Amino acid sequence: MVGFKGFWKTLGNIGKRLFYKRETKLSLYLFSAMHHTMIDIMANFYEDNYEDAMESLIDLVKPLSEEIISELLFETSVLGVSFKKIISKFKDPKDFAYIIDMAMYSVWGGGFKKIFSKTKYLSAIESSEKVHTYVLMMKSCPFCFLTMVSPEKFGAYRFGKLLTLTIEQIVQLSQDFLGNNFQVVAREVKCFHQGDPCGEIRIWLYPRDNLQLMESNPYLHQIK
């Protein structure tokens, strides 16, 4: 028998597929090439300083990406059921991993499974960072695989920062909508470009009344 959550997951699964199907799409090859080139053009402006280029690009992109993601999450309906309605059924952090996967599938379609593993939830007790944590493993990386720029040039940034930022915003906007008082922080803690055998994005939900917990997260000191 399909439970309460199962019912909304079924609707979400149908919704994400229909949304993806009706969207205008571009090939991942072209998308990745454009991603790389836009970083290059910015780095060109900063005389080949990729760290400054990433910093500047992120500052520029943040407001618009927030607007677009907000539109996707809260103004999209498929077959009369809004994504907003589905999100509202996953208020509990332990259930919320499903929403991350649903949003990712809506953008990446079937490619999602080829690149990412299903999002894993770690409770505050299980997580080494002592807060609700989501772990998104990457089996391959469409951004890193086509670069010849050395990782050292990026300083504390990772090549997939824009993807990490997008995921961070998806979770932050959803958590705010759900009325959960969390500050969402995401980092790419493992990266093929850095020589790791896999990619891994970690998303932490920090209670806004206890933000000093961030101090003990080593990743936040090493990675921007």
Next chain:
Amino acid sequence: MKDLEYIKNFTPIAHGANLVQDYKNIQVAKSVSSFVYPQLYAFLVQNFEEKEVIRRLRELGRRAVTIFYSVNQTKLKKAATIPNIFMEIGKHSGEKIQIKNIVKKKKVVQSCLIKKYKCIFCTESYKMENIEVPFCYPSLAFFQHYYNLRSLYLGNLKPRLIHLEMVKTAEHDKDYCLYRMEAID
């Protein structure tokens, strides 16, 4: 030729990330993938004169083609006619492309118009007021270099080189972009 050298010498440094074949049929929704370009465009417009903005936007398209071919070298080796090559781009960009007014001389295409719907760059909501530089110069450069690099690699395509100029850019979502292609060699 510098671009061809880059493509031939392409060696990925992110070992393990390279599952190229797996990406063959993967497509990404345009809506979420398009939030970087408008901001980069605005940044260039704020920092440079119109001519320099256009040069940098063309450069963006040119570099994107080079990176695209570096991981898609089989495409570079495949001969095709001008209309077929442009249609091939449409498959990657999700744009609807029509080739019009083809003028031929001794069976070789000398010029044509490329009419493009659903441009991946021209999204109405991000149009900026009082800015005359068309939004989709990278796309125009993409068409030009997609053909030119393949032609230079194969060495037997006719015409050998082409140049594209902007005729119009889409003014709203139902509208189209129009580029003029001229053979230059």
